[in-house]
Amino acid sequence: MSGCSTMHLTLPQWDADPRKIRFIFLVNMTSFRLTACPHKGSVIPLFLGADVFSSTDIRTENHPRYHAKFAKKGLATKIHFSSAFRFHGLKVPTSNNSLWFYSIQGLFRVAFEMYSKQEQLAVLENFQDVWKSQLNDSPLKMTYSLSRQLDLPVPSHSCGTEAEIKMSQPQLCHINRESVDVGGSNTNDMSADHDYCGFTVKNLQTKQRQIVLSTVKQKLRSLDDKLTLDTQSHTDQLETVLLLLENIDQYLNGNLEEKGVTETVLALLKARDWGSLYSSALLTCIGRWLGQQFYAANNGISQKVEGFKVQHIERISDLPPAEELVTELFPEAMQMLLLHWMGLSEESNLEKRHSEYPILLLILEFANHNLITGVAHVLYSSLICK
Structure with missing residues (x-):
């Protein structure tokens, strides 16, 4: 058989x-x-x-x-x-x-x-x-x-x-x-x-899109109802709502601008107190995103640093001031983060800011794995030995 x-x-x-x-x-x-x-x-x-x-x-x-x-x-x-x-x-x-x-x-x-x-x-x-x-x-x-x-x-x-x-x-x-x-x-x-x-x-993907579209329309109708029925209670929030809607409109039209996104994100960050510094999911998420963006920029920074070293090979012990090096070699966003983190905002005493720039430069050198100054090389060697 x-x-x-x-x-x-x-x-x-x-x-x-x-x-x-x-x-x-x-x-x-x-x-x-x-x-x-x-x-x-x-x-x-x-x-x-x-x-x-x-x-x-x-x-x-x-x-x-x-x-x-x-x-x-x-x-x-x-x-x-x-x-x-x-x-x-x-x-x-x-x-x-x-x-x-x-x-x-x-x-x-x-x-x-x-x-x-x-x-x-x-x-x-x-x-x-x-x-x-x-x-x-x-x-x-x-x-x-x-x-x-x-x-x-x-x-x-x-x-x-x-x-x-x-x-x-x-x-x-x-x-x-x-x-x-x-x-x-x-x-x-x-x-x-x-x-x-x-x-x-x-x-199945078409079905999923239809479900999402239906949900979006439902949310917009609900928002319209809230603003129609209770025009007074949301007065303080209307500017932020308008910013969000303008960005949504630009996003759907394919012409979303960085300036609009910046204003909206800042408005949302300032909308309320987002909790303890040690347990803020928002700050943790922003920190992770910033870190990823800065890490992705590492190759470009390295190329810039290498070009700088080639140009200054004859005067490597006589480099420009730390403030000039920071401005020339590192992204402005990195500088702004650290300056404000260190309490050296635009309103700070200019002399104090100037005196702190060598520390700022050293942090950026280590964080970006690009050693430029003699101090950075000495400290790095010392840390590696330990």
């Missing part, structure tokens, strides 16, 4: 240039899909571990060890497929028909630990909607055993001949009165295999 015939499947693929990541949809403990039909209930997208780790510094033979590490955190899982399933483009031993997959949270974790900044941005742009939609997913189990693929109709007999399986009509996943073939007979046409996935993703 012959065994069950094998079904050859092609995993759908998500193009997140430059990466291409194949995936499946986990339906329950024993079933999966290659399409996500909203009316079929919730499904969890899982991304092929081999694609997630491709083109990273991790050697292929070490992938299983890393997969297991992420699986312990509920971010990855080893899926054992029934021997009835084989996958095009994947070499899997018949005796162990299993593959590693990652949740969307796992994909993001790997991306931000192992991808280049450009690839991290591509993942963020391509998968942020998926991440938002799966926020409440539970951690993955270490393993799953999947024996049913719900895209295809279940044959009347548990075992059929290969001819019967090939001739069986594929189930159509109906979405918005359009249908997409999920079990086409031409297995060599990769683009045909993946068209349905692109359609499904675009459809």
